[in-house]
Amino acid sequence: MVSIYMALQGLGANKLRSFLTMLGIIIGVGAVIIAIAIGQGSRQAVAESLQRLGTNVMTAIPGQQRRGNVGFGFGSVNTMKLKDAEAILKGCPSIARVTPAVNRSAQVKYANKNTNTNVQGTGEDYPVINNHYIAKGRYFNVQDVRGLKRVAVLGSTTAKDLFDRQSPLNKRIQVSGTPFTVIGVLKEKGGMGFRNPDDGVYVPVTTAMRRLFGMENIQSVTCQARSAGLMRRAQSEVEKVLMKQHNITNKDEADFFIFNQADLMDAQNEQQDTFSKLITYLAIVSLMVGGIGIMNIMLVSVTERTREIGVRKAIGAKRRNILSQFLLEAMFLSLVGGLLGVAFGISGASFVGKANNWKIILSPQTIIMAFSFSAIVGIFFGFYPAFKASKLNPIDALRYE
Secondary structure, eight states, X not given: OHHHHHHXXXXXXXXXXXXXXHHHHHHXXXXXXXXXXXXXXXXXXXHHHHHHHOSSEEEEEEOEEEXXXXXXXXXXXXXXXXXXXXXXXXXXTTEEEEEEEEEEEEEEEETTEEEEEEEEEEOTTHHHHTTOOEEEEOOOOHHHXXXXXXXXXXXXXXXXXXXXXXXXXTOEEEETTEEEEEEEEEXXXXXXXXXXXXXEEEEEHHHIIIIIIOOSSXXXXXXXXXXXXXXXXXHHHHHHHHHHHTTXXXXXXXXXXXXXXXXXXXXXXXXXXXXXXXXXHHHHHHHHHHHHHHHHHHHHHHHHTHHHHHHHHHTXXXXXXXXHHHHHHHHHHHHHHHHHXXXXXXXXXXXXXXXXXXXXXXXXXXXXHHHHXXXXXXXXXXHHHHHHHHTOOHXXXXXXX
């Protein structure tokens, strides 16, 4: 208790200096909390964004034509057919659903209103694969696809543009001059980069190919694996089926490319980890600088209070008493600085999130880790000055001017 009292008294004698000493710890702890909160929030935001594209999804698209060392971009060669999608569903045990797709921009009209939007031809499993579910009515079924039915499902934005507050169900619209009956409206999903699934018209893929666009080939096949753990196996199965369908024996000559959601997520997470580590390392450096500041001030304090130490030793104070007093002073500086740093980190993370519209995740583990590290810094950098004070010879200390 005496050591605690003496430590508090020593720090209270120079309040401004004590606060300035704590600044390094405050900034370091706060920076660690803010950096990790941003990193974790960013990781979750990326995961949620990918989930909006669909769950356990991979997409096969046409490959690229090459002449020598010159590539003409994905889609420059297209040999993908509707039968490829059927073959994938039949020949890939790890695949639960597939949806072939084509899309083009087209003029869509209802009464005196019209809009230029993206018309997508899809299979009947599109809503489940892409997590884009029906709000009103229904999505077209396998009979509609096989029968080339002229039925359409509207994205929420397109429905509002054409019908405002009216119900679009069972109304007839014109898509590039061809009449379609609206059978459903999709839930609002939100834009995803350059593409907004809410601004679109969805029709059976066969109808789009034969009645609207005059196409023989499809532009993509989106596949849904039965589980996240089967994504790699599913991709391998899809590659084998497509190579067999296209009579390709060398994988390097494949005329298609597969985008795997798991690969995309891994790449995004790797980028986020790199960013988070960089910021965290900078924050740790700030904490170390704060610890050096504590050591520097404690050494100055020991020098200034040399006679006080000599008097205390002369009247019976032992080395452990002196050691514990100065070590407690260093710990108080780091612990109080850590608490203020936690407050700074929480408020700073919230401010950064709101100011930039970023997702922020503040976890108790992060706060505890940052605070604990500040205590370790205080003990580590405070030990040497405390040890130096405890070793002072009382006779020499009393003579010190």
